[in-house]
Ligand code: DX5
């Protein structure tokens with residue numbers, strides 16, 4: 001199980017310190033939410049910030065692209081140091097080609113699906129994926145409430161991956177906290193994103209550790 005704290009809820013003026021605290025608490029990756037004000041109703045950060053974070057930690061950078069025309073920016077995020085990149089199925093018309101490009105460039109490729117997007121949207125591309133990001137809130141903001149239907153979606157996806165003998169891992173993003181992290185790992189998720197639950201109370205080391213312990 002990998003805990004991937006989302007820096008969306010960190011203090012952007014103290015990003016390096018906040019990331020270091022999460023790392024001491026057992027974080028296994030850093031989740032970076034990229035939003036463009038079009039695909040989602042919020043704006044966050046771009047490749048220059050990823051490049052700075054790359055120098056601040058040795059953990060994998062899990063870059064979640066919530067942007068339109070993502071194809072246009074893939075190389076910039078890869079060059080900036082992204083280790084894993086997730087693309088939204090709803091935002092890319094030629095998803096297979098976009099995924100192939102990520103793999104050609106040597107990054108781990110993921111596809112993200114919104115709560116209303118059925119698992120069927122993954123059917124053809126699933127064999128090529130390193131991971132699937134199941135959104136358990138509608139993307140755009142940290143601190144939203146976990147949508148309970150996501151748990152069964154994770155279970156169904158886990159079953160499909162096993163039945164087809166595929167290797168994709170399952171990541172869950174949105175409203176993950178101490179109350180649901182254990183159920184999510186039991187359902188088959190192995191990468192858990194948490195923003196507010198790690199950075200919201202001002203002690204990222206302690207709260208990351210609690211989540212890792214609860215998940216195991
Ligand atoms: C939501 C983002 C999430 C968010 C998670 O649009 O993709 O990564 O930061 O934050 P919490 O854990 O607070 O829901």
Ligand code: ZN
Nearest residue numbers: 006033064173
């Ligand atoms: Zn995210």
